[in-house]
Amino acid sequence: MPLPHISVMLLLPFIILLLTTAACTALGFLVHRQAVTWTAMAGLIITAASLIPLWDRHLSSFGGALLGDPFGIALSLVILLGALLALLSSLDSAKRSSLSFPEYDLMLLLGVLGSVLLAMAGNLIVLLIGLEIMSLSAYVLATLQASRSSEEAGMKYFLLGAVGSAVLIYGIALVYGATGHFGLSGIAAALGHAAASNLPVLLLGTLMLLVGFGFKVALVPFHQWTPDVYSGSPTLVTLYMSVVIKTAAFAGLIRVFQMALSGVHGWVIPAEVIIALTLILGNFAALREENFKRMLAYSAVAHSGYLALALVAKSSLAEPALIYYLLTYTLMNAGAFAVVAVLQRDDSGVTISDLRGLYSRRPGLAVALAALLASLSGLPPFAGFFGKFVLFSAALQSGFVGLTVIAAVTSMAALFYYLRPAALMFFSEPAQTPQLPAAPRQYSAVAVWVAVGGTLLIGVLPNLVMQLLQRPLT
Amino acid sequence: MIPTSDYLLLSGLLFTLGIVGVLIRRTAVLVFLSVELMLNAANLAMVAFARAWGQLQAQSAVFIVMTLAAAEVAIGLAILIAIFRKRVSTEVDPLSEMKG
Numbered sequence: 001m002p003l004p005h006i007s008v009m010l011l012l013p014f015i016i017l018l019l020t021t022a023a024c025t026a027l028g029f030l031v032h033r034q035a036v037t038w039t040a041m042a043g044l045i046i047t048a049a050s051l052i053p054l055w056d057r058h059l060s061s062f063g064g065a066l067l068g069d070p071f072g073i074a075l076s077l078v079i080l081l082g083a084l085l086a087l088l089s090s091l092d093s094a095k096r097s098s099l100s101f102p103e104y105d106l107m108l109l110l111g112v113l114g115s116v117l118l119a120m121a122g123n124l125i126v127l128l129i130g131l132e133i134m135s136l137s138a139y140v141l142a143t144l145q146a147s148r149s150s151e152e153a154g155m156k157y158f159l160l161g162a163v164g165s166a167v168l169i170y171g172i173a174l175v176y177g178a179t180g181h182f183g184l185s186g187i188a189a190a191l192g193h194a195a196a197s198n199l200p201v202l203l204l205g206t207l208m209l210l211v212g213f214g215f216k217v218a219l220v221p222f223h224q225w226t227p228d229v230y231s232g233s234p235t236l237v238t239l240y241m242s243v244v245i246k247t248a249a250f251a252g253l254i255r256v257f258q259m260a261l262s263g264v265h266g267w268v269i270p271a272e273v274i275i276a277l278t279l280i281l282g283n284f285a286a287l288r289e290e291n292f293k294r295m296l297a298y299s300a301v302a303h304s305g306y307l308a309l310a311l312v313a314k315s316s317l318a319e320p321a322l323i324y325y326l327l328t329y330t331l332m333n334a335g336a337f338a339v340v341a342v343l344q345r346d347d348s349g350v351t352i353s354d355l356r357g358l359y360s361r362r363p364g365l366a367v368a369l370a371a372l373l374a375s376l377s378g379l380p381p382f383a384g385f386f387g388k389f390v391l392f393s394a395a396l397q398s399g400f401v402g403l404t405v406i407a408a409v410t411s412m413a414a415l416f417y418y419l420r421p422a423a424l425m426f427f428s429e430p431a432q433t434p435q436l437p438a439a440p441r442q443y444s445a446v447a448v449w450v451a452v453g454g455t456l457l458i459g460v461l462p463n464l465v466m467q468l469l470q471r472p473l474t
Numbered sequence: 475m476i477p478t479s480d481y482l483l484l485s486g487l488l489f490t491l492g493i494v495g496v497l498i499r500r501t502a503v504l505v506f507l508s509v510e511l512m513l514n515a516a517n518l519a520m521v522a523f524a525r526a527w528g529q530l531q532a533q534s535a536v537f538i539v540m541t542l543a544a545a546e547v548a549i550g551l552a553i554l555i556a557i558f559r560k561r562v563s564t565e566v567d568p569l570s571e572m573k574g
Binding site: 125128129132136139140143148151152154155156158159162163165166167169170172173174176177180182 | 482489492496502505506509512513515516517519520522523526527529531532535538539542545546549550552553554556557560566569
């Protein structure tokens with residue numbers, strides 16, 4: 001038997017991430033926490049730099065277990081961007097959340113390692129390892145703050161995440177049983193000549209994979225943990241979870257279903273039902289939330305619905321649309337949570353009425369938050385508009401008319417809950433509630449303005465990104 | 475030789491027991507135990523399939539799943555202890571201060 005082919009170039013990003021984590025662990029004993037954060041950020045940037053030369057080379061390692069295709073690399077870069085924004089805004093906001101210790105950076109780095117592994121996995125076992133590294137570090141992050149709500153959030157996230165993982169693992173076992181392969185390309189090849197008696201097992205395994213990933217990306221009805229975990233966790237952790245974990249979980253979901261299981265019959269209709277429920281419930285539940293952080297949590301559920309359109313779409317536009325929207329989503333959600341982290345008095349976040357008259361007190365932040373909310377709601381010229389446009393066209397091209405109509409109508413309803421806080425910020429008198437904190441926030445401000453600038457730039461010039469994605473991605 | 479379908483039946487039974495346990499048990503430790511049952515059901519299915527296909531890779535995958543389960547236990551118990559210190563109970567129901 002020949003030795004497996006190993007491409008060291010492809011392993012380099014993982015080696016750099018691991019070395020950064022090790023270095024930060026050692027530094028954590030010696031230096032101030034901010035120095036650890038800067039080291040972590042430097043490590044993330046070097047990792048991104050090591051990914052770029054791999055872009056068009058389609059490398060693979062360990063007999064296809066690790067894939068360096070543009071799909072994985074693009075989503076890894078999005079993951080690294082999200083983690084960078086999380087670290088950047090933690091430089092000043094972490095102290096107030098009593099999160100200013102190196103464990104935050106370490107767990108975040110480990111989560112990024114798992115996420116990048118998940119984005120590049122070409123084999124169900126590697127995918128599982130990446131997913132678990134990512135989830136386990138996220139459970140710790142959610143519990144990191146010594147407060148009752150953080151512990152409650154961590155416990156809920158852990159229990160539901162563990163159930164999701166168990167269902168996913170059973171799905172992997174069944175798919176293996178029906179096809180005899182763990183590799184994604186092997187599964188796809190084996191589907192053509194699978195014995196008829198294996199088909200029920202295969203379908204059951206596929207549906208369990210869908211449910212398992214549904215827990216991770218928060219699709220209805222597996223989303224119940226989302227509002228509690230997002231609002232109970234420290235805001236900086238919520239920022240990280242809502243962008244990095246979502247991107248990585250979607251990378252795994254789309255990779256498995258587009259590369260390996262697209263030939264399985266019978267999962268598309270359940271997936272359509274789940275997506276429709278997610279769109280409707282996510283958007284309408286967000287309508288009646290008074291806590292801004294919980295509203296953003298339901299908005300994250302609704303966005304899972306939009307993103308999952310790329311799951312069923314068979315068009316060649318599906319993957320570019322997904323990558324573009326995940327990049328946009330990372331920028332706008334990271335920005336919005338960074339604003340919450342600046343404005344909040346404690347980690348329960350801000351209520352929508354706290355935002356009343358924000359423009360007269362903090363004009364810069366109010367304009368930034370309004371731009372991010374407009375992008376989240378899908379208004380031009382922000383990137384959220386073009387992102388929704390390509391996702392909807394991908395779904396429409398594949399003939400999912402009903403689903404596209406539901407997505408369009410629910411995003412109209414979403415305008416209300418995104419634009420109400422925006423209107424309150426500009427047109428209302430300041431609230432009589434105690435003033436929001438006014439400490440200097442230069443790093444968070446940089447993160448917020450990078451997010452706003454990014455959404456505006458790729459919203460006005462979407463071809464900057466889309467042009468790069470005009471190639472075979474997997 | 476015991477047919478693969480018998481193993482799958484047992485594995486399905488264990489998995490169902492695990493799901494029922496997750497849904498009806500009210501203490502975090504027992505919910506956690508039920509999740510472990512689901513993981514072991516998956517392991518059993520993988521080993522049975524590996525025998526049916528005559529391959530070793532699923533057998534080794536089981537060890538990976540066991541390792542993941544062990545890591546999960548470590549983190550889960552740590553969270554549990556953090557909660558127990560403040561609330562002196564591991565019941566799941568009182569963990570609803572955020573009205574989920």
